[in-house]
Every structure is written in structure tokens, then in C-alpha cells.
Amino acid sequence: MLTLILAAAISAATPVLREDNIPEIVSLLTLEEKAAILVGCGSTAFDGIGRNDVGVKGSAGATHAIPRLGIPSIIFADGPAGLRIDPVRPGTDKTFYCTGFPIGTMLASTWNTDIVREVGGAMGNEVLEYGVDVLLAPGVNIHRNPLCGRNFEYYSEDPLLAGEIAAAYISGVQSNGVGTSIKHFALNNQELNRLHNDARVSPRAMREIYLKAFEIAVRKAQPWTLMSSYNYINGTHASEAPWLLTDILRGDWGFRGVVVTDWGGGYDTAAQIHAGNDLIQSGSDSRYNALIQAVKDGRLSIEDVDACVTRALELIVKCPSFKGYSHSDDPDLEAHAQVCRKAADEGVIMLKNDGALPAGPDGVTALLGVTSYDFIAGGTGSGDVHRPYVVDLQQGLADGGFTLEPGLDGFYSKYMDDERWRCRMIDGNNSWVIDRERPIEAVPDSLIERAAQTADRAFVTIGRVFGEGKDRDLHYSYMLQDRELELLRKTADAFHAQGKKVTVILNVGGVVEMESWQKLADAIVLCWQPGEEGGHTVAAVLCGGVNPSGRLPMTISRCYEDEPSAPNFPRVFEDKPFNYSFYRRLEGNKKDYTVKDIDYTDYAEDIYVGYRYFGTKARNAVAYPFGYGLSYTTFRWSNMTVKSSGVYLVSVTVTNTGKAAGKDVVELYVAAPGRSIDKPSRELKAFAKTPLLQPGESCTVEMTVPAESLASWEEQCWTVEKGRYRFIAARHAADKGLKSSVRIRD
Numbered sequence: 001m002l003t004l005i006l007a008a009a010i011s012a013a014t015p016v017l018r019e020d021n022i023p024e025i026v027s028l029l030t031l032e033e034k035a036a037i038l039v040g041c042g043s044t045a046f047d048g049i050g051r052n053d054v055g056v057k058g059s060a061g062a063t064h065a066i067p068r069l070g071i072p073s074i075i076f077a078d079g080p081a082g083l084r085i086d087p088v089r090p091g092t093d094k095t096f097y098c099t100g101f102p103i104g105t106m107l108a109s110t111w112n113t114d115i116v117r118e119v120g121g122a123m124g125n126e127v128l129e130y131g132v133d134v135l136l137a138p139g140v141n142i143h144r145n146p147l148c149g150r151n152f153e154y155y156s157e158d159p160l161l162a163g164e165i166a167a168a169y170i171s172g173v174q175s176n177g178v179g180t181s182i183k184h185f186a187l188n189n190q191e192l193n194r195l196h197n198d199a200r201v202s203p204r205a206m207r208e209i210y211l212k213a214f215e216i217a218v219r220k221a222q223p224w225t226l227m228s229s230y231n232y233i234n235g236t237h238a239s240e241a242p243w244l245l246t247d248i249l250r251g252d253w254g255f256r257g258v259v260v261t262d263w264g265g266g267y268d269t270a271a272q273i274h275a276g277n278d279l280i281q282s283g284s285d286s287r288y289n290a291l292i293q294a295v296k297d298g299r300l301s302i303e304d305v306d307a308c309v310t311r312a313l314e315l316i317v318k319c320p321s322f323k324g325y326s327h328s329d330d331p332d333l334e335a336h337a338q339v340c341r342k343a344a345d346e347g348v349i350m351l352k353n354d355g356a357l358p359a360g361p362d363g364v365t366a367l368l369g370v371t372s373y374d375f376i377a378g379g380t381g382s383g384d385v386h387r388p389y390v391v392d393l394q395q396g397l398a399d400g401g402f403t404l405e406p407g408l409d410g411f412y413s414k415y416m417d418d419e420r421w422r423c424r425m426i427d428g429n430n431s432w433v434i435d436r437e438r439p440i441e442a443v444p445d446s447l448i449e450r451a452a453q454t455a456d457r458a459f460v461t462i463g464r465v466f467g468e469g470k471d472r473d474l475h476y477s478y479m480l481q482d483r484e485l486e487l488l489r490k491t492a493d494a495f496h497a498q499g500k501k502v503t504v505i506l507n508v509g510g511v512v513e514m515e516s517w518q519k520l521a522d523a524i525v526l527c528w529q530p531g532e533e534g535g536h537t538v539a540a541v542l543c544g545g546v547n548p549s550g551r552l553p554m555t556i557s558r559c560y561e562d563e564p565s566a567p568n569f570p571r572v573f574e575d576k577p578f579n580y581s582f583y584r585r586l587e588g589n590k591k592d593y594t595v596k597d598i599d600y601t602d603y604a605e606d607i608y609v610g611y612r613y614f615g616t617k618a619r620n621a622v623a624y625p626f627g628y629g630l631s632y633t634t635f636r637w638s639n640m641t642v643k644s645s646g647v648y649l650v651s652v653t654v655t656n657t658g659k660a661a662g663k664d665v666v667e668l669y670v671a672a673p674g675r676s677i678d679k680p681s682r683e684l685k686a687f688a689k690t691p692l693l694q695p696g697e698s699c700t701v702e703m704t705v706p707a708e709s710l711a712s713w714e715e716q717c718w719t720v721e722k723g724r725y726r727f728i729a730a731r732h733a734a735d736k737g738l739k740s741s742v743r744i745r746d
């Protein structure tokens, strides 16, 4: 039936869709056509979630075209670390690779909105040139717990940092005339049972922490679309909640775009449309039929349907597919690789440096750790990009003029060749949600000892990859494994005995436990998953060609048990391998919430997430505080001023007092009076990254704090407490910093 409607002939007298005749077109659409616009091509066009083979091969979804009214289909494809489409197509030798940019967490680690906008610009150009209309990114869910399997796609534990980075990303992508879809709205902070889990959270934590990043990005950058999440929030499915999608999103924040479900998310189509969830993706015949039936039964009003169709058409007329853009299928991947490189260079965080770095390229370098020879550019799942290549550290160092110790280089090169075919997919055959096993550390002691004699230094890489579909295992992924600890101990013993230094490189999608091993390392460089140019970036940082200027977008706690959310986050069961995201305790929509952390999750830590908790309630007892990162140079800060004129204008002068050129980050925290309202000891309210400062050079950075950003969500409204506020310009969340006070009077 659907096919018959779509094939209807275009009548000469019928108008076609234009930007200025949307109400007329809505009045001409039949109910069936309206349902076809709102429910995606899903079941007929897809060979599985995230795999659209109609339109652009390997994109994620599409809307139905209504040719008689000149309404084209528009195409959605995944991000966030680049455009995700299939790199090869039948019948042609041409390839369709996309640039693999640094993961979201690394973009946030740059604390540089200009570079993130540039990344968005390059990525959006690939969206346009490959014939896609909307990129399903960015992801701004809060890093509530380090075990969340999708944290690498997300930015931070702090909503201001996440919101500002997202706004820059969105404006960069959309400057190409294509759309974004900020996701997953909201409180999708765990993968286990993600379709059915009920996030139980206070209104205050929701507004101040979990919705805030969305609010900032929506207000600043107006993403063309927003993706509702799979989970429930306080008993209502996110995609079926009018208070969320209509009252808060559109009413309070002024969102003018379209809401799209996550793929296959939600149950009750009529409730979704009524809530203001415009597009049902990826769509199915049963959803299409349910929508029509609900209108016929009177359970769904035609006014609700028309409101969603109107917004859908307003989106469609902005898209390249509507404008007839003739895409080249040939974006400039070389130029974009340079953008990837530039962003990665700014996102590397040096956590420790006891005189080990910069090192090389002169002399001989012992390169250890399987990941050095098989670098991880990005995570798995729908956030995985089909990139043309990955520069690993072995290649990056060689290209940077380093000489590798031949015994280890020879061993690892052969070992990795053997292991590549041996390593299997963990947990069965669904490669989309399942990670590939990684080779274990197996270098013979004799090779380490010999290298310690002949090499000048050791670099050891520890790697972690994970992604959508399951959360990280505490023992396997967050902790270092016995073989890895042994490798670090043996390398440190052998090299330290010769008075030589050991640097550890963390090529990871999320934080790992550090307290048990970090004393073995003379330097620690956190390079996240830096995209396709990773090896070049890390080599440049190690030898000092690039001065690291990244800062942590989350706290690294001393141990997992210290995490405020640890008592209320699922632990993955090692002994029961299955596809965790689709783990289903509930039958359909039956709300029988009995099992803690699976059926429901209590956000008992409330607003005390990350540094808000550690700074206020745990005396900053952490391994590394939020906002932390070292440089090869030193900076002096002076002349802090705070001027009040509706907004607070804060300025700080930064002078490079060291010997290397470098960039610094000024983090502006505010400590509220905390008398009439319970407040964290400080909260990030603005930040600024300096340009590259030469030794002796100064600059003055300026930051703006809107007065309303000091408010807390109290009794269903935003309230600014009266009293004295301290503005603290600091290097990280636990730094005393420079201070200046302002008083807010009655």
C-alpha cells in the first residue's frame, strides 16, 4: 500500500514543495502521505540498524519521498568522529572513505572551540560531498561513570564544556548547508539495557547537569535536528515525553528544529508524535500503520501530526537533497587529514613528566606494547568511521625520524602479523556492537633487557577500544591486565637500572585506573583515540615538535570505588557474554522495574558528578583533577579583572615564562555563596585557550559569564542566590588559582 502511494503520478496542476508554501503542501498531503514522511524507510530500505543501502550505501536512515508534491527523501548518516558510510560499493572500484577525526572526548580535551569548529567544517563538507543531508552527531551525554561504553563519543563530565564544544561542532558542520542531530536526549548514560532502563533523577540534576549541555548547544547553534534517547526518564520514555520534547526543548530553549527518535527507539508511535517527536527512525510498516490507525481511532489528533509534518518539511527544504545539490563523491581527504592532525595535536594531554620528555628523535627508541604497532583511531559501533588508513605509533615515529630498537621492532612486527588473524570478535557475530579481541602482551623478557642496554629510552603504549552496545568491563577494560602491568614493571626495572626513562602512552577511549602503576612511568601521555593521523600526532608530542596543550575533560579518580556513581551503575557480568544493549528484562513496554541498575538506575549522586563531587565532598582526593594537563613550557597569569554589566566580563593576562612556544588554557570556575542553596564548591562557567605564545610573549584572554548561568534549579525555576561569589581563574578543578569576588544584592 505504501508503495502505491509513493508511486502516485505528479499532476501538472499540483504545486511542488517550496520554502514558502509549506502550509499549502501540508494541506494537500493525505494522511497516508503524512505518515510516510514521519516514519522512515526502515524495514524495506535497511538490512539492519545503521545500514541503509538505499540512497547512500552504509548511511543510517532516510525519509520517504512524496514525488507528486516534489518532496525528496533526505539521508541521515552517523558520526560523531566523522561521517560513517560504507567505503566500497558493488559495481565500482571507486572508494568512499571518510576522514577519521579524533573522538569526541579528545575534541573536548582541546578546550578550543575554534579548532572544533574547523573539524566540524571539514566533516560537514564530507557529509555534503557524499550526498548525505544530516550527520547524526554530536553526542553530548555526560560522562557520569567511566564504564559507560559510549563515553568516547561524548565530551565531558561537565555540561558547560560539553555544551560549548558541541555548539562549535554543530556550527562547523552546518556551515556547509547540511544538518546535525545532537544526541541522545536525554540521560542515556549507560548501554546496558539502554532500550528499557529508567534513569531516575532529580529535576535539579536533570536541568543543571544532564540537560544543560543540550541547552547550551541548542541556544547557541540551533542544530537542525535532535535525537531523542532510548531510555526512560523517571518512568516516561524519552521519545514519548511532551514535558521534555515540547515544554523544555521548544518552550524553554526555543529549539526550532526536528526531533528524531533513536533508531528503533520507543514503543507508542502516537505518544511519540503527540510528544513532539517528529520523525520515527529508522521506521517500519508497523509504525506507519500504527500512526494512521491512531489518527483514525481519535487517539492522535491531526493537529499533532500536522505540527510534526510542518517541521519535517521545514527541515527538508534546507537540505542539499531538496536543493538538488550535485555532490562530487570526492571530498578533499588530504586537506581534512591535516585538520584531523591539527585537532589531535591540541587534544593530547600530558599527565606526568619527570624529565622524560621531550625525547628524540635522536638516539634509539625502544617501542613496546601491542597498541604501538596497532594504534586505535576511534571506538566501535555506530560511532566507528570507515577511515582510509591509520598511522600507528611505529609508523609515526619512523616518519618523525626516530630510530626504533630493532629487536623489539622485529618481534612486534611479526607477532602482530600473526595475531591479526588469530584475534576473534568477542561475543559472536554482530560486528556492529561487538569489539574485536586485542592481542595480549607477550614480549620476551630477554628482548626488554637487551633493549634497555642499547636503546636510549622506552615508549610503551596501553590501548583500549570499546563502543556502543555494552558498557566497559571493570577488570578487563578499566583496570590494567596482569600482562600489561608485568610489561610496565619489567620495562621500568630494566630501563631505570640503566638510568633511562620510560614513557607510557594511553591510546584509550576512556580513562583507565592509574594509581597502581603510574609510579613506574617517568612520563604519561594521554592521546585518547586521535583519529587516522594518530601516530604522527603522538610522535610530534613525544619529541617536542608539538607542545601538549590538552586538558582533562573529566576527573581521573584514584579507583573505581571512589566514583560517586559507582554504587548505582551496572557492572558487566564477565561470565555471561551476550549483547548487552538489547538485554531485555521487560516484555515490550511493560513497566516492571525490579532490578537495580538494569531496569532502573538511581542517579543518587544528584548534581555531584565528577569534580563537583570530588571538590565538594572528597577533598579533591583524585589521581588527576578535571581540567588538568602539563606543558613543555611555563605560564604566569596576572591582572585578573571581573567587570559586571549584565554579564560578567573576566580577563586574565597569560605570559609564557618558559623556553618553548605553547598554548595555555584558563578555566574560570565560580564558587557560589552556598548559604540558601546547596552548591558544589565550584563550577566551571567559562574557559579560554590562548593562541600559541612564544617564550616571553603575553596575551589577555577574555571570558563572558552570563548572570543567569549562576542560577540553580530550585522549586521548578532558576534561582540566583544572593551573596558573594568568588570567580576563580584556575589551571584545573583543584587549583587555587587567581580569585576575584563579586556580590549579588537583593
Ligand code: BGC
Pocket: 049, 050, 060, 078, 136, 183, 262, 263, 382
Ligand atoms: C545509536 C545512534 C545512531 C543510530 C543510527 C543507534 O543505535 O544509538 O547513536 O545514530 O543507531 O545508526
